[in-house]
Amino acid sequence: MSNGTSTAITVLGLSGSLRQKSFNSALLRAAIALVPPGMTIAKGSFAEFPIYNADVQAKGFPEPVQTLAKQIRDADAVLIASPEYNYSIPGGLKNAIDWISRVDNQPFNGKLIAIMGASPGRIGTARMQYHLRQSFVFLNSIVLNRPEVMVGNAAEMFDDQGNLTDEATRKIVGELLKALARVVADQHLLKGATR
Amino acid sequence: MSNGTSTAITVLGLSGSLRQKSFNSALLRAAIALVPPGMTIAKGSFAEFPIYNADVQAKGFPEPVQTLAKQIRDADAVLIASPEYNYSIPGGLKNAIDWISRVDNQPFNGKLIAIMGASPGRIGTARMQYHLRQSFVFLNSIVLNRPEVMVGNAAEMFDDQGNLTDEATRKIVGELLKALARVVADQHLLKGATR
Amino acid sequence: MSNGTSTAITVLGLSGSLRQKSFNSALLRAAIALVPPGMTIAKGSFAEFPIYNADVQAKGFPEPVQTLAKQIRDADAVLIASPEYNYSIPGGLKNAIDWISRVDNQPFNGKLIAIMGASPGRIGTARMQYHLRQSFVFLNSIVLNRPEVMVGNAAEMFDDQGNLTDEATRKIVGELLKALARVVADQHLLKGATR
Amino acid sequence: MSNGTSTAITVLGLSGSLRQKSFNSALLRAAIALVPPGMTIAKGSFAEFPIYNADVQAKGFPEPVQTLAKQIRDADAVLIASPEYNYSIPGGLKNAIDWISRVDNQPFNGKLIAIMGASPGRIGTARMQYHLRQSFVFLNSIVLNRPEVMVGNAAEMFDDQGNLTDEATRKIVGELLKALARVVADQHLLKGATR
Numbered sequence: 001m002s003n004g005t006s007t008a009i010t011v012l013g014l015s016g017s018l019r020q021k022s023f024n025s026a027l028l029r030a031a032i033a034l035v036p037p038g039m040t041i042a043k044g045s046f047a048e049f050p051i052y053n054a055d056v057q058a059k060g061f062p063e064p065v066q067t068l069a070k071q072i073r074d075a076d077a078v079l080i081a082s083p084e085y086n087y088s089i090p091g092g093l094k095n096a097i098d099w100i101s102r103v104d105n106q107p108f109n110g111k112l113i114a115i116m117g118a119s120p121g122r123i124g125t126a127r128m129q130y131h132l133r134q135s136f137v138f139l140n141s142i143v144l145n146r147p148e149v150m151v152g153n154a155a156e157m158f159d160d161q162g163n164l165t166d167e168a169t170r171k172i173v174g175e176l177l178k179a180l181a182r183v184v185a186d187q188h189l190l191k192g193a194t195r
Numbered sequence: 196m197s198n199g200t201s202t203a204i205t206v207l208g209l210s211g212s213l214r215q216k217s218f219n220s221a222l223l224r225a226a227i228a229l230v231p232p233g234m235t236i237a238k239g240s241f242a243e244f245p246i247y248n249a250d251v252q253a254k255g256f257p258e259p260v261q262t263l264a265k266q267i268r269d270a271d272a273v274l275i276a277s278p279e280y281n282y283s284i285p286g287g288l289k290n291a292i293d294w295i296s297r298v299d300n301q302p303f304n305g306k307l308i309a310i311m312g313a314s315p316g317r318i319g320t321a322r323m324q325y326h327l328r329q330s331f332v333f334l335n336s337i338v339l340n341r342p343e344v345m346v347g348n349a350a351e352m353f354d355d356q357g358n359l360t361d362e363a364t365r366k367i368v369g370e371l372l373k374a375l376a377r378v379v380a381d382q383h384l385l386k387g388a389t390r
Numbered sequence: 391m392s393n394g395t396s397t398a399i400t401v402l403g404l405s406g407s408l409r410q411k412s413f414n415s416a417l418l419r420a421a422i423a424l425v426p427p428g429m430t431i432a433k434g435s436f437a438e439f440p441i442y443n444a445d446v447q448a449k450g451f452p453e454p455v456q457t458l459a460k461q462i463r464d465a466d467a468v469l470i471a472s473p474e475y476n477y478s479i480p481g482g483l484k485n486a487i488d489w490i491s492r493v494d495n496q497p498f499n500g501k502l503i504a505i506m507g508a509s510p511g512r513i514g515t516a517r518m519q520y521h522l523r524q525s526f527v528f529l530n531s532i533v534l535n536r537p538e539v540m541v542g543n544a545a546e547m548f549d550d551q552g553n554l555t556d557e558a559t560r561k562i563v564g565e566l567l568k569a570l571a572r573v574v575a576d577q578h579l580l581k582g583a584t585r
Numbered sequence: 586m587s588n589g590t591s592t593a594i595t596v597l598g599l600s601g602s603l604r605q606k607s608f609n610s611a612l613l614r615a616a617i618a619l620v621p622p623g624m625t626i627a628k629g630s631f632a633e634f635p636i637y638n639a640d641v642q643a644k645g646f647p648e649p650v651q652t653l654a655k656q657i658r659d660a661d662a663v664l665i666a667s668p669e670y671n672y673s674i675p676g677g678l679k680n681a682i683d684w685i686s687r688v689d690n691q692p693f694n695g696k697l698i699a700i701m702g703a704s705p706g707r708i709g710t711a712r713m714q715y716h717l718r719q720s721f722v723f724l725n726s727i728v729l730n731r732p733e734v735m736v737g738n739a740a741e742m743f744d745d746q747g748n749l750t751d752e753a754t755r756k757i758v759g760e761l762l763k764a765l766a767r768v769v770a771d772q773h774l775l776k777g778a779t780r
Contacts, residue, residue, distance in 0.1 A: 018248040049246065051287040052280070053213035085247070085293045086330040087520075088284065092246040092293075095286025122542060123516055130477075130517070130719055131326055135281040137718065137730050145725045152512060186775050193774055282715075317737060318711055325672075325712070328527065329520055332535050340530045347707060384583055385576050408638035441634065441677040442670070443603035475637070476720040479673065481680025482636040488670045488677075521716055525671040 016082025046096030124150030211277025241291030319345030406472025514540030601667025631681030709735030
């Protein structure tokens with residue numbers, strides 16, 4: 001049987017924002033720096049995805065979609081850091097999920113997901129996060145309940161270079177990654193168990 | 196004072212799907228054919244929108260965004276016909292809303308919205324519609340409560356040429372347009388009233 | 391034609407909490423003190439409602455349900471101040487809505503609604519408010535979009551006697567009431583208009 | 586190590602409706618009759634719960650709350666069968682959750698949950714189910730993604746004695762229970778594993 005604690009854990013990180021100085025891309029970088037032992041977080045991208053169109057899909061999935069689909073499928077978990085646009089999921093991120101969801105051997109199926117979000121306001125992307133959770137019910141993913149990482153007042157949480165300087169936020173991001181590691185270890189253990 | 200009932204009513208129609216044979220584009224065409232007297236529905240498009248990126252916005256809104264923004268601003272109301280993707284708003288449609296929401300003199304502000312949706316399954320896009328309604332709270336739009344047009348089993352509602360043949364659905368689409376006309380008439384009346 | 395601005399405006403206020411020292415009951419009292427000229431806010435209650443049961447309804451609506459239903463029907467608008475319980479509407483408030491929604495000549499139909507909420511945490515009842523908005527789509531009510539009154543860190547916003555002392559919160563509550571008054575005036579004007 | 590497949594599985598069933606001839610109570614009875622080997626479903630009730638009031642709680646949790654809290658804590662999983670009222674969770678069921686959520690050693694924490702719902706209309710309680718899922722994020726429960734049991738047109742699915750006669754619905758209820766059994770077995774295995 002596999003030993004859950006010693007297994008390497010691979011995570012695919014996805015920022016919901018394409019902006020160069022995005023708080024959420026910065027939050028993802030912070031997470032990469034805060035990984036617990038044995039975990040690595042690689043970054044994926046949907047920047048080159050076209051708007052979803054079933055007629056385009058019929059001619060074959062675009063290269064960037066195939067790439068991200070494979071990255072997600074190969075990872076133990078997906079870590080999403082996303083802003084909230086208009087009280088919901090950013091269209092770009094949702095469009096990426098829509099493309100990925102159509103790929104054979106649906107990559108999000110049974111996949112472990114952790115969600116973070118940073119916003120300038122007080123609510124800290126809560127509205128986006130519950131909409132995202134609803135999509136992942138359909139996709140049959142396993143979304144961590146806790147901790148919920150909702151970074152409000154983002155402008156005060158990062159320095160000018162986009163480093164996450166707020167200690168409470170660094171702590172909760174670390175806790176999210178540890179919670180992720182625990183569930184991945186459980187999944188490895190269950191896969192290894194003979195029943 | 197303006198006379199609400201005789202004023203021409205202009206509606207901007209938007210399909211949430213880019214697929215050529217989309218049920219929702221077909222539903223929108225059906226609505227265009229079912230307009231009550233005095234109403235016209237023009238079609239807008241987000242097919243050429245890039246994925247939203249604030250850095251791109253900083254260099255100027257792309258031409259297709261400006262075009263749709265103006266169409267929405269000039270219309271009395273917006274009629275959306277959209278599928279549900281992954282239990283929420285299609286990324287392409289949400290991306291269009293995200294772009295439009297940043298344009299000066301925010302085009303959806305105070306705008307009247309009517310929502311329809313068609314899906315192959317039984318639920319008929321209900322989950323998409325409540326997420327869309329939440330976005331329009333932020334955008335300060337006025338979304339019609341009734342009738343809710345949720346077209347389930349879409350494959351049986353249209354013929355091979357994409358004509359809406361189901362009588363009950365044709366009736367409810369007509370009722371939605373009439374409800375839209377009534378609220379536009381109210382708005383015209385209120386604007387014309389001296390207070 | 392009626393003159394919207396001079397008409398008296400009656401509002402039925404409802405607190406989602408039964409606790410004696412409830413922040414939300416205190417928020418409602420603050421609103422009562424902050425009413426614009428011409429508006430009065432009376433308090434309703436669901437404290438004596440039984441848990442909804444259609445078999446009980448079949449024998450006749452309980453007295454307290456009939457009383458609140460009449461109060462809502464007679465008012466121009468309903469002002470709800472409610473906590474968030476378990477990321478949604480408090481069961482007691484929802485139970486009240488469930489009872490009222492079954493009364494003949496459904497009292498919430500077309501009724502104007504304004505929502506406020508106070509919570510000890512940062513999010514300030516946002517999650518409760520969007521669920522409440524969804525219920526009011528079914529009930530065909532008109533819920534004000536703005537301002538959204540989400541009072542976070544409630545313990546710091548009130549003094550020991552439950553007086554709302556935070557100036558920014560007092561201001562936004564006042565704005566909500568003024569927004570309510572404007573829409574009621576519009577409704578009075580529309581009802582008075584011959585068309 | 587415990588052998589997941591042979592362990593007895595105890596489920597606490599809860600109907601969201603108090604009506605004698607409730608479709609959802611009937612759906613729960615159908616589930617009880619369809620249990621896979623090794624599973625038993627006991628019925629809990631919130632019929633005698635008062636409306637939640639923190640002042641009442643301060644004097645001690647009412648007896649029926651304590652009883653249900655213990656039943657939930659002692660069970661491996663909770664099976665909810667609930668109608669949808671006003672596009673959301675019935676107030677009575679939500680009130681029960683609100684009470685239970687305050688009991689020490691929070692009974693829903695980490696608890697496995699399966700949701701079913703029956704409604705006369707076509708949507709089959711979908712709107713209620715996503716609101717319920719959001720509450721269980723806060724409560725840190727594990728809600729099964731699939732199958733989603735949304736029984737539309739309930740009047741045609743049961744006979745006059747309230748027996749679930751629709752074969753497709755009987756099948757999906759059976760699948761939900763089997764999915765529940767699998768996850769409970771996983772949890773037993775994880776608890777038994779030395780790590």
